[in-house]
Amino acid sequence: MGGPSAPITVKSLLDLDFINRFTRDLPADPETTTRPREVTGALYSRVSPTAVAAPGLVAGSPECAALIGLDPAELGSEEFARVFGGNALVPGMDPFAMAYGGHQFGHWAGQLGDGRAINLGEVRGPEGEGWTLQLKGAGMTPYSRRADGLAVLRSSVREFLCSEAMHHLGVPTTRALSLVTTGDQVMRDMFYDGNAKLEPGAIVCRVSRSFVRFGSFELPASRGDEALLRDLADHVIRTSFPELGAPPSGAPIPAEIYVAWVREVVRRTAVMVAHWMRVGFVHGVMNTDNMSILGETIDYGPYGWLEGYDPGWTPNTTDAQGKRYRFGHQHQIAHWNLTRFASAVVPLAGDVEALQDAVDSFQSVYTEAWTGMLAAKLGLPEFEEERDGPLAVELFRILELQETDMTIFFRELARPLTGDPVGALAAAAYGDGFEPETRAALEAWITSYRDRMAALGVEDGPRRAHMDGANPRYVLRNYLAQLAIDRAAKGDPEGVAELLEVLRRPYEDQPGRDEYAARRPEWARHRAGCSMLSCSS
């Protein structure tokens, strides 16, 4: 095992070292067919990807390859497309689909599971750590229920780009190694209006240290299978949370460690959501089966990026009525989901009060994470509630007065406060600049803000450097993703590559790339894929 300073050697695909601890250590479903079924007494089913007609690489992430110790030059090989299109396995892979359940839109949904995700295996990374490789859209599994196990190009481009964009923004997330088209056609009813049509199929290879979800614990707990619940929890604690100091397998894990684990999951989840609020990301489907036990953003479906700042916005057409998963509600949903997770592990931790206390730490951890990020967004050395609270509340009130682009606004706010700062901020306004009411409110706000900075002795230069590290210039605007999808659907992968290139350095001003940082054009306001999205993917 090399330490951080040891030279990192990259390997070819065939030389990857598979350790497969999940399938090595945990109980498997004895049946290996894809017949849809309830799987009890087991945490996963062995299943192979379905072969596709003509696998072809659309895009790869060299950084993600390096992360798992794979030579980035391998991304372009024919063998790579075969393996990551589901047509071949590398020796050492042990493919499987995981069983999990979940609360969907607030209701217990029973067994769900990897209906179209197939884990290929766990690779030993350059520093000895394990990375699970998972194909999304690689065909039927026992958990596919009545669906086809496939994914289409548009949703796969969106998942590939957003995973990597989030990583470069510093938001905890699963990663994406590759995007491969299958050469097969997939039938989808994009608007759920009875007009199904054929679309190109695609497969993303996702990478994470673990794909275990809150719902992975809820399923055995719902069936009263405490032994299976314990098997899974102990495996996750030992492999993914070594800092908790659990004894090695063979010795029982004491109840306090389960409580400490829940507390750590609460902390990570709170920090993740604070990051979403910082960058204007709306997950769109925060069901408990879409919540990673590692506190990573997972399952990029009908997600979206705020353009006009609006806490009530959701990109998900399926959620347009109740707006359960709207931007401004995400922290409350995370807290609710954590309560579901903690309830599932009550049989292990025993002490309900201690678990409740761990879950209730969400509020303070979230507030601390969010105010810390807000301080950076505003260029404040730290967030002093008494002074800065009212300043922030007033700013967010103003941002809602008229449609104002969140990303552009905060980026422009970092400019010098001399001259006409409100005039410069008007670049963020949709329509014809600021209306008189907004302008007046902003003029007053800028005066308070300038006074606050003067009182703190913060000068424009350092303030800008601080803010530019927290306020991205480039995010994956919904319409930019759609333009890349349109090109990919015509057989031109360059749109995806160009966008990925921009999103690799989201906090740097990139000369010649102003159009990627501009307001959403009017034509995109109501175009499908550019504003609202359905779950059809």
Ligand code: AMP
């Ligand atoms: P999602 O809301 O996309 O996270 O999916 C919820 C559940 O539906 C998960 O168990 C997925 O595996 C399953 N699912 C979604 N789409 C498909 C599909 N095309 N084929 C099989 N299962 C699917």
Ligand code: MG
């Ligand atoms: Mg899901």
